[in-house]
Amino acid sequence: MKIFGLTGWSGSGKTSLMVRLIPALTGRGLRVSTVKHAHKGFDIDHPGKDSHNHRLAGATEVLVSSPLRWALMHELRDGEPELSLDQLIAKVAPVDLLLIEGFKRDRHEKIEVWRADVDKPLIAPEDPTIVAVASDSEVAGCPVPLLDLNDADAIAAFIVARCGLG
Numbered sequence: 001m002k003i004f005g006l007t008g009w010s011g012s013g014k015t016s017l018m019v020r021l022i023p024a025l026t027g028r029g030l031r032v033s034t035v036k037h038a039h040k041g042f043d044i045d046h047p048g049k050d051s052h053n054h055r056l057a058g059a060t061e062v063l064v065s066s067p068l069r070w071a072l073m074h075e076l077r078d079g080e081p082e083l084s085l086d087q088l089i090a091k092v093a094p095v096d097l098l099l100i101e102g103f104k105r106d107r108h109e110k111i112e113v114w115r116a117d118v119d120k121p122l123i124a125p126e127d128p129t130i131v132a133v134a135s136d137s138e139v140a141g142c143p144v145p146l147l148d149l150n151d152a153d154a155i156a157a158f159i160v161a162r163c164g165l166g
Helices: 014-026 050-056 085-089 152-163
Strands: 002-007 032-036 061-065 070-074 097-101 110-114 130-135 146-148
Touching (some): 002 014, 014 032, 014 097, 014 152, 032 085, 050 061, 130 152, 146 152
Parallel strands (some): 002 097, 002 110, 110 130, 130 146
Antiparallel strands (some): 061 070
């Protein structure tokens, strides 16, 4: 399974690019899964649902299944640390390409999504794991290939070539 990431500052457009990249990659016949880091807590469960009540009652894991999908929720209890990216990857079923959104400090290859209007510095000059920058404008001092943020097909082609999936 090949692993490749998108990184960048909050508000730079990582998720928007990811949503355009997935069909560009699956359209090439690749099986693609994703891992997304959420800095703040999140919940996919809702008060009043049976699964939510199971968690509130103290269950460490709750698996919910239906004819359309299943989801496993694992509650970090009693100060358990957040899982590392490697630990999370081990939980994902093998596919051709696992796209990682966020996890900017981890050591997998990634594209930095950069937009001037976010008003944050370019990360690429200080991070050798960033192999390209995707932007909607010129990027002064860009030390890696510059890709058009609005051309998901070209970015998908770059990822496919970089990962040797072509």
